[in-house]
Amino acid sequence: MAKAKDSTTATRRKFLGGAAVAGVATIAMPQVSRAQTVTLKMQGAWGAQDILNDMAKDYVAKVNDMGGGRLKIDYLNAGAVVKPFSVMDGVHSGVLDGAHSVPAYWYGKHRAASLFGTGPAYGFNGSQCLGWFWYGGGMDLYNELVQKTLKLDVVGFLAFAMPTQPLGWFKKELKGPDDFKGLKYRTVGLSTNMFQKMGASVAQLPGPEILPAMERGVIEAFEFNNPTSDMRFGAQDVAKFYYMGSYHQASEAFEIVFNKKKYESLPKEQQAMLKYAAQAAAADNEWKAWDSYSKDLQELIxxxxxxxxxxxxxxxxxxxxxxxxxxxxxxxxTNGPFIKKVLDSQKAWAKRVGYYFFNNDADYKTAWEHHFGALKT
Structure with a gap:
């Protein structure tokens, strides 16, 4: 019996000893990421006071919060390193690690770039266009354009389904499409081609240059993006007619890009943070837009x-x-075959998604007017 007791005691001591060692190991080796510490330099294409710049910072904040000190983005405003229309070149060359912009800003490299936000209107809105990018084959086509066709050392994601962009700001009331004939008008991307077909004389300018151009008479009318951005840079001081709704940029989204070598050098978990933060920011930016744009439209009135x-x-x-x-x-x-491939993909998506959407979507305007009266336009 004594031996049994000694055996039990020894077994207990052995178990407790093992548990103690395991406990020490747990304390000494906590289950935390061992990823390297990395700081990325990102520049935006937006003026410091623009809500689009605020939205870029929202994306950065999400990455930094998830990065836990091991992954960090240092964000720079437009022009800090390169001009707004040159951020893609900056990322490709490695002067910047990343950029926050829109594809239309570099469509001079290939007109297909503008199809990822400022292309023909096929009936899908910004949110549905973003669905095409993430689930309808758009991302593969984007990568083919950027990495294979243009040989850019860049990886990117689209984020934030922008509400339809207004037709813009005019110094006098519009009577119809003939008012665009000879009009000096600011826009970007393939939208320039569309307005030229309508007879306008088009200038492509980044946001911070619009107001000075209006004041000097370089342009007579313009579109930029939304009521909040427009009000913040003083659009209401140079024009008093603001037209809502247009097909020129009916489904644009942000473009978040990184230098491909830099991105692929990161641990997989950090690559995932950069990617999924773009999706999270897409939702957050849209919610912020509905709040801010609607309030500031009333302020403009x-x-x-x-x-x-x-x-x-x-x-x-x-x-x-x-x-x-x-x-x-x-x-x-030269570029037509690839452009057709993108357009055909978008048309197939628009036809399928639109059939569901237009058949199923509630008549929200009727409900609104039921509660608030006839909509004044």
């Missing part, structure tokens, strides 16, 4: 701005102009 709905005749003229632009793009012997 209080400041004496005449807010009007773009008339149907202009929408129809835009669609006809897009038809012409599309034919010319596809006919281009």
């Amino acid at each position: 209080k400041k004496g701005v005449n807010v009007k709905r773009t008339m149907k005749s202009i929408f129809e003229a835009q669609l006809k102009a897009w038809d012409e632009v599309e034919k010319e793009l596809v006919a281009d012997t």
Whole structure:
């Protein structure tokens, strides 16, 4: 019996000893990431006071919070290292590790770039366009364009389904599409081609240059993005007619890009943070937009701005102009085949998603008018 007792005691001591060692091991080797510490330098394409710049910082904050000190982005405002329209070149060359912009800002490299946000209107909105990018084959086409066709050392994601962008700011009331003939108008991307087909004289300018150009008479009218951005840089001081709704940029999204070598050198978990933070920011940015854009549109009205709905005749003229632009793009012997591939993918997505959406979507306008009265346009 004594031996049994000694054996039991020894066994207990052995077990407790092992547990103690395991406990020490648990304390000494906590289950935390052992990823390397990395700081990425990212520049935006937005003015310091622009809400789009705030949204870029929201993305950065999400990455930094998830990075836990092991992954950090240092964010720089537009122009800190390169000009707003040159951030893609900055990332490709490695001067920047990342950038926050839109594809239309570098469409001079290949017109297909503009199809990822400022292409022909096929009936899908910004959120549905983002769905095409993430689930409808858009990301593969984007990578083919950026990495294979243009040989850019870049990896990127689209984020934030922008609400339809207004037709813009005008010094006098519009009567119809003929008012664009000879009008000196600011826009970007393939939207420039569409407005040129409508007879406008188009200038492509980054946001911070718009107001000075209006004051000098370089342009007579312009679109930028949304009521908050427009109000913050003082659009209401140079024009009083603000037209809502347009097909020129009906489904744009942010573009978040990183130097490919830098991105692929990161541990997989950090690559995932950069990618999934783009998805998280897409949702967060959209919610912020609905809040801010709606409030600031009311503020613009209080400041004496005449807010009007773009008339149907202009929408129809835009669609006809897009038809012409599309034919010319596809006919281009050099870039046309790839452009057609992107357009065909978007059309297939728009047809399928639109059939579901337009058949199923509630008539929200009727509900709104039921509660608040006829909508004034």
